[in-house]
Amino acid sequence: MGYKPVVAVVGRPNVGKSTLFNRLIGGRHAIVEDNPGVTRDRLYRDCEWIGRNFTLVDTGGIDFTDKDDSILAQVRKQAQIAINEADVILFLVDGRTGLTSNDENIGEILRRSQKPVILVVNKVEDFKQNDNIYEFYQLGLGDPVAISASHGLNVGDLLDKVVSYFKDIDTEEYEPDIIKMTVVGRPNVGKSSLVNVILGQERVIVSNIAGTTRDAIDTPFEREGQQYILIDTAGMRRKKNINESTERYSVIRALRAIDRSDVVLMIIDGTTGVTEQDKRIAGYVHEAGKGVVIIVNKWDLVEKDEKTMTKYEQKIRVELGFMQYAPTLFVSALTKQRVSKIIELVNFVAEQQTRRIATSVLNEVFSEAVQLTPPPADKGKRLKILYVTQTGIKPPHFVLFVNEPELLHFSYRRYLENVLRENFGFQGTPLVLITKKREG
Secondary structure (H helix, E strand, O other), X not given: OOOOXXXXXXXXXXXXXXXXXXXXXXXXXOOOOOOOOOOOOOOEEEEEEOOEEEEEEEOOOOOOOOOOHHHHHHXXXXXXXXXXXXXXXXXXXXXXXXXXXXXHHHHXXXXXXXXXXXXXXXXXXXXOOOHHHHHHHHHOOOXXXXXXXXXXXXXXXXXXXXXXOHHHOOOOOOOOOOEEEEEEOOOOOOHHHHHHHHHOOOOOOOOOOOOOOOOOEEEEEEEOOEEXXXXXXXXXXXXXXXXXXXXXXXXXXXXXXXXXXOEEEEEEEOOOOOOHHHHHHHHHHHHOOOEXXXXXXXXXXXXXXXXXXXXXXXXXXXXXXXXXXXXXXEOEOOOOEOOOHHHHHHHHHHHHHXXXXXXXXXXXXXXXHHHHOOOOEEOOEEOOEEEEEEEEOOOOEEEEEEOOHHHOOHHHHHHHHHHHHHHHOOOOOOOEEEEEXXXX
């Protein structure tokens, strides 16, 4: 799937950034729907326009009016990091209020950035009368695009302009048979140490300061003839700790790395167990449709008896209820215990997520499943599954042609997903079941 461009919305407070953000993400649904327990964060969202996918980031309001130097420095830093991370910047200004000194300060930073900047004048009511947008030409950022985010006016034209910049963005693609893996987890769960053990060399400087690894770094390596790319990311922090803007963007970086990967190694600290932030990261991995291996690190520090591992695994299954399919491995980066099994599991999950099932076999299995447990009737109508076919991999996609799509309730969808897993494996990967109406 290659590189997904990042589009950042910047501007001073109260110009309508959140309204535009919500308007642009509009009807975009995650591929894995109605899954209870998936924690969603509102800071960034995937968008799609005329077949192009990109990540939209809301940067929060940039304010230069406060005379406190430290706050001013933070704000400038935040703007700068947003600019560094983004491929295209939407600079939002307010057509009702007109040009302010705050806008001019932000405009100056953006001009120096050499990044593609689209100047967006929001809250325009009358598109025939363009008088209120002329003054924004003095920002030196080209032709302003007039919109009304709250009414959705001219937003399509704006998106056309955004997407037009993507052709200049380098979309690196590795060979399809190279397995791309990403290491994610909260700061201080031992990601860098594990990366070093996997690669067998001190590549990342390990330090106890949370957030020392800022960038995602791609490292190619080979094992037994199979080529891999290891994408290493900065730690993902809880949202309330993201007031330092660098951390906010390290999260975007980690999400970008997840989007580019095939299999995600989700590292959990064995001494603390699953945290809220772990659930949030897992939710993103799940919704992105990626293969996943849950790795419990620092297992050497956990007091154990013969039942500890089983109990711990059950607890993870409860905490990450939507990720029952993920294999779990208990390791110690320090003592290297079971670390050698990581690549084995990555290979296994990569094979599972690219598995294709013949249509005839699928229909046979589904026909038997429906006979064993018929779908529940709703107001006298019963779901009929007329035909099933697999339409994609990474993650495996299945289309179910049915008489009435709305009759496929969540519990029966889960039953059918379990049937697929019992018959064909698909361990370590989410499954996508799409229903289409067909008379029959």
